[in-house]
Amino acid sequence: MSTTPSSEKPFNIAVLGQGAVGSEVITTLHGDASHLEERAGRSLRLAAIFRRQPELAGTFYEANPELYRSLDAILDDPDIDLVCELMGGMDTARRAIEGALARGKHVVSANKKLLAYSWPELLAQAEKQDVQMRFEAAVAGGIPILNSMASGTHGERMHEMRGVINGTTNYILTQMEGKHLEYGQCLQMAKQAKYAESDPSDDILGRDACQKLSLLIAYAFGKHISPDQIPTTGIVDVALKDIEHAGSMNPPMRVKLVARAEVVDGQIIARVGPELVLASSPIGQIPANLNAIELRSDLNAKGNFFQGEGAGGKPTAASVLSDIVNIARTSEQGYVSPFGRPVQEGHNQPDKRPHTFYVRFVIHDAVGVVHDMTAVLKRHGINLNSIVQLPYAEKMLDNLPFFITVEDTDEATLQRALGEIAALPFNAETPQYIRFERDDLWRKKEDDRGAAQDEAETA
Template sequence: MNENVIKAALLGFGTVGTGVYKVLKNQEKEMSAKIGCKVEIKKILVRNIEKAAAKIEDASLLTSQWDEIINDPEIEIVIELMGGINPAKEYILSALKAGKHVVSANKDLIAVHGHELLDAAHESKVDFLFEAAVAGGIPIIRPLKQCLAGNHMTEVMGIVNGTTNFILTKMTQEGMEFKDALALATELGYAEADPTADIEGLDAGRKVAILASVAFNSRVVFNDVYTEGIAKITSKDIHYAKEMGRDIKLLGVARNEADGIEAYVCPMLIPSSHPLATVNDSYNAVFVHGDAVEDAMFFGRGAGELPTASAVVGDVFDIVRNILAGCCGRIGCTCYKNIPVKKMEDTHNRYFLRLKVEDRCGVLAEMTAIFAKYQVSVAQIIQKDTKVEGCAEVVVITEKVREGDFRTAIEELRNRDSVRKISTIIRVYGK
């Protein structure tokens, strides 16, 4: 084995895989000066060799046989970019057990089985790093584990899905409706053929699970995260929100409260003056709050070939530095607490509620009486003089209330004859 070269294998050669290959090529001349040795991709695992061959000069690197990688003692680092649970999980586990270091961008896997993978890495004293699994190129996992380690983090939240942020930006800036904005996102390649994981908030939910685990030193898995998508948002909601000084964003939120962790993804109104309100198009941003650092925000490209590759290669270089310094596994799992995760109905939120009511005297009184019964206080209310289908449209922003109580109030409202339609309910971020 050449002392000045560390060999790695790529699993998967899709968008991020080609990006990692390019970024390593771009760094080739400087690597030795920068990190003490060269990193060479020795093998690339692909399903279809012929298809992949079109994307690379030296097709001899391609293989469809995992055995060629796991059994090659020269390969010290495995870079998993295939996505999905299987066979990625088996491959990663067997690589770790074989003493190989692993870098992964696989949020689906880590949000569910992260614990098992980190344990396996710990047992073999190797590194398992996953900076690219959350918010693409934006450095966030390492800053949380290292730079901000002197904090008790109380909140980590943000815009962690570029597809939905693009859609909401188009709806906000150009008044488009959801389905037209989605069609545009698909046309431009921002949305996948099956956009469910993005628009239903599942992708963001996986990232929230990982972020919460790292920020609060306590394991949160995907199943703990409540998710709600943006398909129900209309340009009318966005318009009313603006009138109330707010924008609508799909937020992933994790909060470490006295009675447990809150973790959810849902569209939310945020003040237009909040730094996240200006994060538009496919950009991502993660906002954190800690007892020492106070507020901090990390902004950048949450996806894409080269930005995601930037995070992957950062991890690879870190592993190389660990190998050369003889300190592999230097920072492993940081979940040393066991904090319960709260049910969504036990969280306290403010709500934006748009509804159609009968246009007669006493209806508002009826509505607010039901609110009062369940401790729902009104913070802002708009009722325009214009009638819609013979009804008055009322838009309310409430004060903070327990979600379970709010839901009961809504059910009671829904059963009143005077309430013709509950058009939208959206949570409101902030105190």
């Protein structure tokens, strides 16, 4: 079989940004790209690079100074076929992508923040110009989740998607559990280990996961739901005592920052927040440095599980290069929707379904605390499932952790009840709650008990 590229004219690529991801893409395109060319069916050429400080590229810059050009020179060059935006940020990246599309160039980007907010306008522009735009690397770095959904799930009706798609928070939560350290200490460790940026707000507040979820929803359900519509809670209020208490539950649970979206009665319900997941489940077992996404559909009800590196120069470059090859191979087709399906405007619905929750109080020890607390819960129709106060030393009397789990209740009702309890004088800290990933856990135990009893009676 011939591996010679079929087209004579090379496909000219400009790479904007030469950081963690860009430098890997550049190294591959500039080195032996025969494996890419074989798949693209044509030769691929690194035609230009843009960055603010080329000299930071050291020996690569010294050996190839002619590759470095201004953004305008790249955009105005009619020979450039594809612009690969790997700078990140909003303003320059947007100008570059819009400028490239306006001049009829294909675009690849890994910029989740820009894309999550702006893909409808950018893709409309790509369609108008009849060029392609792809962004596999924008979600879960090296996991080819978007293209899998775009072309590998046509036969299914997707109904649930959930994932751990932010590496920084997964690292922090895993370190808290493994090293028995508080959140703040683990955030510092994440910064030192380069798992967190110097300003980690987007990660720890859940915004990064929310932006990625917004993109995933378009692929899975064909709806555009802006990140602003998705209720998002980060991990800043997760304490070591929550993680330790979760581990002591039966069955043992683990705290993960979960991004989830479900279709319920034809409506999408999406959220990002900490969840108590079964420690033994695939999602509970995701290591600190990996991402994972689970998809459930009518025909794959037990779920398909994708796990891999969600960040890092090389894995993310693999996704970028895959997009480049896909476009080079099909560029003659003109605009092709990256979603593999039509996407319409959608609305996120508030989750009014009942769920089970864990709540942590930290109280000043006093007579009648449990009575006062349960009186409020009773007034809101919330049924307690368990109540745990660990043995404590005298020095903890003013700072006493106290844990409850509650049976099915809707989140808004729980919030109202906790708001009332928070106003009572015995609180040393604001009560915090975490949703259980599976509401059936406690009921399942009942079923198991029932089944065991039936069996015993039959025997």
